[in-house]
Amino acid sequence: MADYLVRIIAKEAGVRAFACVTTGLVQEATQRHQASLVAGVALGRTLTGAALLGALLKVQQRVALKYEGNGPLQKVLAEADSYGRVRGYVNVPTVDLPLVNEQVDLESAIGRAGLLTVVKDLRLKEMVESVTPLVASDFNQDLQLYFDQSEQIATAVQVGEVLDETGQLVAAGGLLIQELPAQGQAGVVAALQERLQELPPVADLLAEGQSPEAVLALVFAGMPYEVLEQRPLRFACDCSxxxxxxxxxxxxxxxxxxxxxxxxxxxxxxxxxxxxxxxxxxxxxxxxxxxxxxx
Ligand SMILES: [Zn+2]
The missing domain is CATH 3.90.1280.10 (HSP33 redox switch-like)
Known part of the structure; x- marks a missing residue:
C-alpha cells in the first residue's frame, strides 16, 4: 500500500476526519538517517503526526512538530505542508535502548521531562507557536495533549506503528478526528474517541491490510459521512x-x-x-x- 491520507466529512455530526498510512515514508526516513529501532519509531510517529497536522493546513502553509526532552534522542523534528510532503530528523539517531515489556522504550529515549512545540507557518506576519509539556513521552498522548490544550477545538488523534519480531516496520499510520468550527455537536468527538479506543490501534488495522478508508468506516460505523479526498503522502525535502x-x-x-x-x-x-x-x-x-x- 502506497502512503496516502484520506479526508472525510460527517456534516450532520459536524466532524471531519483524516486517516493515513505512512509506512513508506517512515521507512525512507529511518533509512536515510540510519536510525536505530527506538529512534526510528520516535521519528516515524513524529512524521505521521506532522502529516496529520499538515492535512489541516491550507495551500502554502507549513507545520513543524518538535519534540525535545532530557533523554538521549534530544530532539525529534518533522515538517509537513498541505501537499502531503513530509520530512524530518532525529538529533541522535544512533540511540539504542533495550525493549521494556517487549515494547520500544520511547519514554527513556526522549526523556520524561520535555516539550512538544508546534509551529505553524500560516503565511501571516508571525509564526503561530504553541508549547505543551510531554505528558507520556510516547509521541502519541503528547500530541493529544497539544490538541487538548492548544487548539480550541475538540480533536482526537492517534499515531503508531507495528513492528515485526525482528524490529522491521510492518505498518505506520494514524488518524485525526476534529469538530468542524462552529458546526460541531457537543460530545461527538468524545464519543468517536471512545469508539476508537475500543478498536485495535490504527496501525494494527493497517498492518492487517485494512485501508485508511476501512479504518474510518470502522470508527464512523452508523454515522453518515462523505469521502472528500485521497492525497498521496511522501518523504520530500527541498534541499539542493x-x-x-x-x-x-x-x-x-x-x-x-x-x-x-x-x-x-x-x-x-x-x-x-x-x-x-x-x-x-x-x-x-x-x-x-x-x-x-x-x-
Ligand atoms: Zn534535505
Whole structure:
C-alpha cells in the first residue's frame, strides 16, 4: 500500500476526519538517517503526526512538530505542508535502548521531562507557536495533549506503528478526528474517541491490510459521512546543492579557507533528509574567492 491520507466529512455530526498510512515514508526516513529501532519509531510517529497536522493546513502553509526532552534522542523534528510532503530528523539517531515489556522504550529515549512545540507557518506576519509539556513521552498522548490544550477545538488523534519480531516496520499510520468550527455537536468527538479506543490501534488495522478508508468506516460505523479526498503522502525535502552552498557560505571566508587547508573538500549532509552534497577543492576555492571579494 502506497502512503496516502484520506479526508472525510460527517456534516450532520459536524466532524471531519483524516486517516493515513505512512509506512513508506517512515521507512525512507529511518533509512536515510540510519536510525536505530527506538529512534526510528520516535521519528516515524513524529512524521505521521506532522502529516496529520499538515492535512489541516491550507495551500502554502507549513507545520513543524518538535519534540525535545532530557533523554538521549534530544530532539525529534518533522515538517509537513498541505501537499502531503513530509520530512524530518532525529538529533541522535544512533540511540539504542533495550525493549521494556517487549515494547520500544520511547519514554527513556526522549526523556520524561520535555516539550512538544508546534509551529505553524500560516503565511501571516508571525509564526503561530504553541508549547505543551510531554505528558507520556510516547509521541502519541503528547500530541493529544497539544490538541487538548492548544487548539480550541475538540480533536482526537492517534499515531503508531507495528513492528515485526525482528524490529522491521510492518505498518505506520494514524488518524485525526476534529469538530468542524462552529458546526460541531457537543460530545461527538468524545464519543468517536471512545469508539476508537475500543478498536485495535490504527496501525494494527493497517498492518492487517485494512485501508485508511476501512479504518474510518470502522470508527464512523452508523454515522453518515462523505469521502472528500485521497492525497498521496511522501518523504520530500527541498534541499539542493545550491542551497547547501549558500549555507556553506555563511560559515565565512576564514572557515572555508580552513576547510580547504585541512580537508581539501567538504561533504555537507542535509539536516532533514541526510542527503550528502559534495564540494571539491575547485568549488571551495571559487566560493572562497567570492566571499573574499565581498569583504
Ligand atoms: Zn534535505
Amino acid at each position: 546543492w545550491d542551497r547547501t552552498r549558500q549555507a556553506l557560505a555563511t560559515l565565512g571566508a576564514a572557515e572555508i579557507a580552513h576547510l580547504l587547508e585541512t580537508e581539501g573538500e567538504a561533504v555537507v549532509h542535509c539536516h532533514y533528509c541526510h542527503e550528502a552534497y559534495y564540494f571539491n577543492q575547485f568549488e571551495l576555492e571559487v566560493l572562497l574567492t567570492e566571499l573574499s571579494a565581498n569583504t
